Amino acid sequence: MTMQLQGTVWLTVDGENFGGTGRIALLAQIAACGSITRAAKAAGMSYKAAWDAIDAMNNLAGEPLVERLAGGKGGGGTRLTQRGAQLVANFATIEREHRRFVELLDSQAGGIADDYLLVRRMAMKTSARNQFFGRVTALKAGAVNDEVTLEVAGGHSIVAIVTHESTESLGLQPGAEAFALIKSSMVILVTDDEGAKFSARNRLRGTVARVQPGAVNAEVVLELSGGATLAAIVTNESSQALGLAVGQPVTAIFKASSVILGVPS
Template structure:
């Protein structure tokens, strides 16, 4: 998994041996080995007593040999402990964990020295609630007294116009050639069918075709494949509207939205 950590990019990942033998189980086994109590071990790793037992029972059932046993009574009052097989498996995991950490260090060094890889990774770190997220390059920017207009060229060659304040444009450090994310809520998009471009106040009319339709009792979500099939847009309307427009996969349409419905985002360095 790729993540951004502070000012650097990092490769992260977990070790999984199969059949549910993952980091969560081995953290529990390690805690059981330290405490001799499944109750205390569960608290250490943030699990409930029941969840811890479920994890142990599942691991015991899937393993060739029992990994954990419990004893009641006796001179020490009983407890929970790892079997010899459990100890062997825990040591194996800890050895793999060390080698895995060393591998991640080497991978991160390689990534940090590869500027092209870093450029490709930038879009993967943006998180947003907007249903539509596309990427492009600022093609043109105009500044007025109060507002600014940015035209972004998408991967597929379409252009999107966005209105924003001069203060926002300055904060984003927008300039021609800058890579940006284009964010649009699916409720802001209207669909129109027919080959002709409509005369509307909305600045953006992107040509495409219906790719997929998701229906519930009230609403319809329409996935539009934009020209060139490089990007898709999601639009939401009532089910009645979708049926009235006779929308179906493959039907040519235009995705229409205003310039002030577009949000732009840049990656802070």
């Protein structure tokens, strides 16, 4: 994704909108054409819209920016007053300096596209407590369901089972960006898994960072390598039986069918 900073200049008078590039362009066309009709056409405005804009600018400026010329050999017309011509010239200077400022800011804003995508992901609302963003590293197609492997922060892999239809509609393929959602109630915690075998495909090891007991259940947050975290909801009884405490090594287990996959919009 290529992203650049852009901006436009807009003037106000005592909090009232005076105008921006469009209205100043109209004034410049009046200076060039000497006619409201031709200036409005050149600026892409109707005759009435042009006069409405001029009236508004005249009122806000406190003095005329545009004046009519009496008829005669030239047939009359419209021209800018000295104040109007000064405004057009000064706006061009302001706009030029503003463009230089934006270009300088853009040149120093490395990674803005990445930050923009991060902010969008952070704004995503979902009931799933665990959200991981990564890339598809493997796709194993089946007759009905597909197995999708996602590599997330810290080099961890998360395996999901989704329908073949979902794979196609989401555009899942190796290299594609995607996010995995896992509800904390779907996560099982194990304190001693040496030699144990489980049918669940996903197994993430970490250490207990927080234990928040509730009336019935406790929320346990694990810190994974690479800085990622994973939350699990277990009963208070299970928490006590496992002796869960901050700093304790724990393995989080969850089934591939419990993982929901999505892609950035």
